Amino acid sequence: MTSASLDFRDRSRLFGALDGQRFDLLVIGGGVTGAGVARDAAMRGLSVALVEAQDIASGTSSRSSKMIHGGLRYLAQGDIALVREAASERKMVEVIAPHLARQTPFVMPARNPAAIARLQAGLWTFEKLGGVPKDRRHQVWSPAEVAEREPAIDRSDLAGAVVYPEYLTEDARLTLANVRSAQAAGAAVASYARVEEILLENGRAAGARIVEAPEIGDRQARVFAKVIVNAAGPWVDALRVLESGAAHARLRLTKGIHLVVDRARLPVNRTVIMSAADRRSVFAVPKGDFTYIGTTDTFYEGADYWPRIEPADAAYLLAACSARFSTPALAVRDVVSAWAGVRPLVAEEGKAASDISRRDEIWTGPGGVLSIAGGKLTAYRKMAERIVDLAETALGRKPVKSRTATTPLAGGDVDVQAAEAALRAGGLSETAAQRLVGLYGSEAPAIGDGGPGVEARHAVLHEGALTLEDYWVRRSGRAWFDHRGGLDALAPAAAEMAGLLGWPPAEAARQVEACRKRHHDTLASLAAPLTTKA
Ligand SMILES: Cc1cc2nc3c(=O)[nH]c(=O)nc-3n(C[C@H](O)[C@H](O)[C@H](O)COP(=O)(O)OP(=O)(O)OC[C@H]3O[C@@H](n4cnc5c(N)ncnc54)[C@H](O)[C@@H]3O)c2cc1C
Numbered sequence: 001m002t003s004a005s006l007d008f009r010d011r012s013r014l015f016g017a018l019d020g021q022r023f024d025l026l027v028i029g030g031g032v033t034g035a036g037v038a039r040d041a042a043m044r045g046l047s048v049a050l051v052e053a054q055d056i057a058s059g060t061s062s063r064s065s066k067m068i069h070g071g072l073r074y075l076a077q078g079d080i081a082l083v084r085e086a087a088s089e090r091k092m093v094e095v096i097a098p099h100l101a102r103q104t105p106f107v108m109p110a111r112n113p114a115a116i117a118r119l120q121a122g123l124w125t126f127e128k129l130g131g132v133p134k135d136r137r138h139q140v141w142s143p144a145e146v147a148e149r150e151p152a153i154d155r156s157d158l159a160g161a162v163v164y165p166e167y168l169t170e171d172a173r174l175t176l177a178n179v180r181s182a183q184a185a186g187a188a189v190a191s192y193a194r195v196e197e198i199l200l201e202n203g204r205a206a207g208a209r210i211v212e213a214p215e216i217g218d219r220q221a222r223v224f225a226k227v228i229v230n231a232a233g234p235w236v237d238a239l240r241v242l243e244s245g246a247a248h249a250r251l252r253l254t255k256g257i258h259l260v261v262d263r264a265r266l267p268v269n270r271t272v273i274m275s276a277a278d279r280r281s282v283f284a285v286p287k288g289d290f291t292y293i294g295t296t297d298t299f300y301e302g303a304d305y306w307p308r309i310e311p312a313d314a315a316y317l318l319a320a321c322s323a324r325f326s327t328p329a330l331a332v333r334d335v336v337s338a339w340a341g342v343r344p345l346v347a348e349e350g351k352a353a354s355d356i357s358r359r360d361e362i363w364t365g366p367g368g369v370l371s372i373a374g375g376k377l378t379a380y381r382k383m384a385e386r387i388v389d390l391a392e393t394a395l396g397r398k399p400v401k402s403r404t405a406t407t408p409l410a411g412g413d414v415d416v417q418a419a420e421a422a423l424r425a426g427g428l429s430e431t432a433a434q435r436l437v438g439l440y441g442s443e444a445p446a447i448g449d450g451g452p453g454v455e456a457r458h459a460v461l462h463e464g465a466l467t468l469e470d471y472w473v474r475r476s477g478r479a480w481f482d483h484r485g486g487l488d489a490l491a492p493a494a495a496e497m498a499g500l501l502g503w504p505p506a507e508a509a510r511q512v513e514a515c516r517k518r519h520h521d522t523l524a525s526l527a528a529p530l531t532t533k534a
Contacts, residue, residue: 063341
């Protein structure tokens, strides 16, 4: 076991390390925001506790489009500061975890020369603001080059395409790598540990009562801290209510869905940007043997771990594909898996869902809790830096310089090309080598040939997995990017986990069935008949 290994099996020890203890900082929420805050604070020498109600990254941080954006779209919104921040932050992720920031060209087809000129003007500004080096600047492709390089794109009325580099990540694993690094720097971490009460002393938030998720156990702990950070994503408002009894809602949630199809059905070599019926940009992204299509942006009520996908969401994305590609039209029956998530956006009255700014905001509650929401996965490190600066000030310390931009994350000390080449020399296919290095970075050799049993073992012993879903959805990504939705991996993974986690005899079968049901119910929801109001 390395110091960055997360092993959450000894629940009494985890809750014991929290109960009655006093920390400098308590972070509520193990999404990318909370994970980044815990890592930065622990690396600055604060004593830190991080508690997560479910699994690490079980909220929005496993449901994104998996892009480390340069921030081009913020240019259209005139948000220059956000463009600058996004552009510089994506470089940082590439430094600390190169396997989790994989450069990939984005192709924007255009129907007329004026559109190409407009796109180029935007990109020139963006490249200047973002300090994009010469070899990473955009190119323009002629229609013939588009035909040769992306033959699936419909060529009628095509004036060419503008192509520029962006980065793809593995959102849940980026979050996990931050949690592991936080723990290695000294943070006490517990998953399946929900804050159910904020403990007040003389009107000041002094700690929290934590209750174990019932599917795992029935432990409780009272943990104390000088500063509390609420990084509960879509649940930020619910935590603010716990702090003050009542609090007016600060968040506006919007839902985004993604559909996954076999790459053979939508054969793209790079990410292709399409225009949806309402002129929003949506993407088709190649990933191994699959292509994923996303995303939607519609108002959503209620912070759900599994937001419901409506047939209209799927129809919107499929129609955008039909309009852009000349390959046979995609239908719901082509979708092999799908996911949805909710964006915890800061409410802006009167704005359409996709016009609401992606900026983050920090509020200090009446009890002193620092709540943070909004923002993007891309900027998580910078958001963390800002909030830890505030926490240090609240602790009466002069903020220490953050070291998170230069210290590798768990698995991040890797030369991606060399690691992939080594796995291929060992007999793995290019796709398998890319998948393993993309998920595990420098730890890929420990996974061998990437069989589900070995992966599940690693997930339990080093990555804090406690349920089959933790492995299937957030550690291995098989729920969305494997043949038959990764259903074949469930039984061998469950058998391995049952031994390591001491499950009673019927538990493995019950968890396999729960994952299968999740998969089938999701696919069924895409085609469910539209309900009409009486
Ligand atoms: C469809 C979609 C696409 C996106 N695409 C991108 C993209 O491509 N690039 C990008 O940069 N950003 C993207 N984003 C935005 C990005 O995913 C989010 O900004 C980010 O993941 C939010 O992280 P978070 O940690 O704030 O929230 P979350 O990940 O939701 O984490 C909050 C955590 O708090 C926990 N919690 C809640 N209540 C409690 C409690 N009482 N006690 C303890 N824990 C609690 C939850 O279980 C959860 O794990 C996308 C978002 C969506 C929805």
